[in-house]
Amino acid sequence: MQSKNNSNLLRYMKKSIYYIVFLLASQQLFAQADDKPCIQIIGIAQDGGYPHMGCTKPCCEKAWQHDSLKKFVVSFAITDPASKKWWLFEATPDIKEQLHYFRTLTKERYNYLPEGIFITHAHIGHYTGLMELGREVMNTKDIPVYVLPKMKTFLETNGPWSQLVKLHNIELRPIDTNTSVKINDRISVLAFIVPHRDEYSETAGFKINISGKKYLFISDINQWEKWNKNIVNEVKSVDIAFLDATFYDNTELQRTRLAVVRHPYVTETMKLFENEAPATKSKIYFIHLNHTNPLLWDSGKQAEIEKAGFHVAKQGEEF
Numbered sequence: 333m334q335s336k337n338n339s340n341l342l343r344y345m346k347k348s349i350y351y352i353v354f355l356l357a358s359q360q361l362f363a364q365a366d367d368k369p370c371i372q373i374i375g376i377a378q379d380g381g382y383p384h385m386g387c388t389k390p391c392c393e394k395a396w397q398h399d400s401l402k403k404f405v406v407s408f409a410i411t412d413p414a415s416k417k418w419w420l421f422e423a424t425p426d427i428k429e430q431l432h433y434f435r436t437l438t439k440e441r442y443n444y445l446p447e448g449i450f451i452t453h454a455h456i457g458h459y460t461g462l463m464e465l466g467r468e469v470m471n472t473k474d475i476p477v478y479v480l481p482k483m484k485t486f487l488e489t490n491g492p493w494s495q496l497v498k499l500h501n502i503e504l505r506p507i508d509t510n511t512s513v514k515i516n517d518r519i520s521v522l523a524f525i526v527p528h529r530d531e532y533s534e535t536a537g538f539k540i541n542i543s544g545k546k547y548l549f550i551s552d553i554n555q556w557e558k559w560n561k562n563i564v565n566e567v568k569s570v571d572i573a574f575l576d577a578t579f580y581d582n583t584e585l586q587r588t589r590l591a592v593v594r595h596p597y598v599t600e601t602m603k604l605f606e607n608e609a610p611a612t613k614s615k616i617y618f619i620h621l622n623h624t625n626p627l628l629w630d631s632g633k634q635a636e637i638e639k640a641g642f643h644v645a646k647q648g649e650e651f
Contacts, residue, residue, distance in 0.1 A: 369412040369519055369542045371572075371651040372437060374430045375404035376619050376644075377628065378578050379457025381426060384623035392623055403628065403647055404430050405457045406551050406620045408574075410519060410542065411442065419515060420446040421538070421549065423477075427461030437648060448476035448505070450521060452551055454486050454532035463492060465501045474503040478513060480523060481506060483533035490532075507536075518543045526550060527558040539570065546570040547651070551620045552578075554594045556604060564604060567615055572651055575601060577618030577627065577644075584624040598627065602640060613641035 382403040383392035395401040405424035412418065418438075424430065431444060451459050465472040479487065484504050487493040496502045507513055512520040520541045528535035537550040548570045556563045567573045578595035598618055605613050618627060618637070626633040627644045634644055 367414050369410060369414075371540075371542070371547060372409045372411055372434065373407075373619075373645055373647055373649045373651075374409055374434050374437075375407035375422075375424060375426060376621055376647050377403040377405050378620055378622040378625075379405055379425075379455055380623065381405050381457075382621070382623045382628055387623055391626075391629055395629070401629070403621075404433070408549075409434055409446070410515070410540070411438065412516060412519060413441070414518075415516060416442060417447045417516075418442045419519075420449045421452075422458045422551070423449050423451060423461035423464075424457050425460050427464050430461075433648075445470070445472060445475060448478060448515075449502075450478045450507075450523075450538065451483060452537070453528060453530070453535040454483055455529075455552065458551070459483075459487075459493075462487075462496060462502060466492065466496055467499060467501065470501075472501050474500050476505050477502045478505045478507050478521070478523075480509070480525070480534050480536050482530075483536075486532045512541070524561075526553040528552050528554055545572075548573040548575075550574070550576055552576055553596060556596050556601070563601075564608065564612075567605070568608075568612055571615065572617065573615050574617050574619045574645060576620050577601070577625065578620055578622045580625045580627060580633070584622065598625070598637075602637075602642065605642075610641050614643070617643045617645040619645040 383395035404426040405422070407420065407422040407424050407426075407430055409421070410419045418434075435442075435444060449462075453459070462477065464470055465475055477487075484506050487504060488497055497504060507523045509522075509524050512522040514520045522539040522541075523536045524539065525534050526537045535552055537548070537553070540547040540549065546569070548566060551574070553559060553576050576595055577598045579597050581597050581599045601616070601618075605616065621628040621644075627637060637644055
């Protein structure tokens with residue numbers, strides 16, 4: 333009887349040791365996963381947001397009635413859990429709500445303000461949130477703002493943005509299209525120029541390298557064929573591509589208006605990629621959606637896009 337009890341005890345001890353080892357290994361794997369930098373989407377709409385000011389049409393009607401349908405202007409954060417630091421891309425008119433939203437998504441694991449802000453260009457949805465950093469609101473101290481040369485000059489020479497520079501609320505850091513900005517050992521950002529209206533500044537896109545995984549971000553561009561690079565090849569060279577999807581097709585606005593605010597239609601982008609492999613199509617996440625774009629509010633259209641092999645970026649989504 334004693335021998336049998338000893339044998340049972342030995343088996344129990346072995347199982348306990350295996351279980352402990354399993355738990356420790358699992359904890360280590362989870363810790364490694366939680367330690368990885370990532371991209372957090374905190375806005376997917378065009379500069380006017382969703383619902384859009386003055387819009388009483390069916391596309392915005394429900395969003396006025398239900399706050400849960402509201403979408404912020406296009407923006408995302410890069411988070412680095414190891415250093416507990418984060419960086420913001422685009423300073424939108426919704427920045428106040430977006431910083432609170434980000435804080436909620438990340439369960440307050442990061443500082444309220446980012447370590448730096450990357451700006452694409454001088455259209456209102458992409459930089460005007462900087463005003464919240466001034467002495468009237470946050471009165472921040474030397475928040476790094478990464479910009480291309482013309483954008484830098486625009487902020488330095490036009491009020492109220494010049495006051496942010498003068499009072500050291502922000503610190504402008506020029507970026508070069510030939511050199512990556514190394515945020516830390518695991519994250520780097522390379523800017524490039526794309527054709528857009530450019531009334532006040534050039535327009536940047538970004539290639540982001542996070543621990544070897546590559547992301548492409550082009551929120552605004554006139555047309556793919558106007559760019560000096562091939563968008564198909566550019567998508568193939570990255571893991572995830574966030575692409576301008578302001579308008580679904582040419583029926584959303586009057587033709588004269590569409591000609592002034594030209595963007596590649598989603599249908600045009602899909603046509604360019606129709607003969608590419610599913611693995612290439614699946615890299616594309618459409619972003620920067622105008623309130624008229626059915627991909628923002630029509631579940632049927634969203635399903636069609638997914639069935640065709642593409643994706644629509646979702647607010648709150650993590651990569």
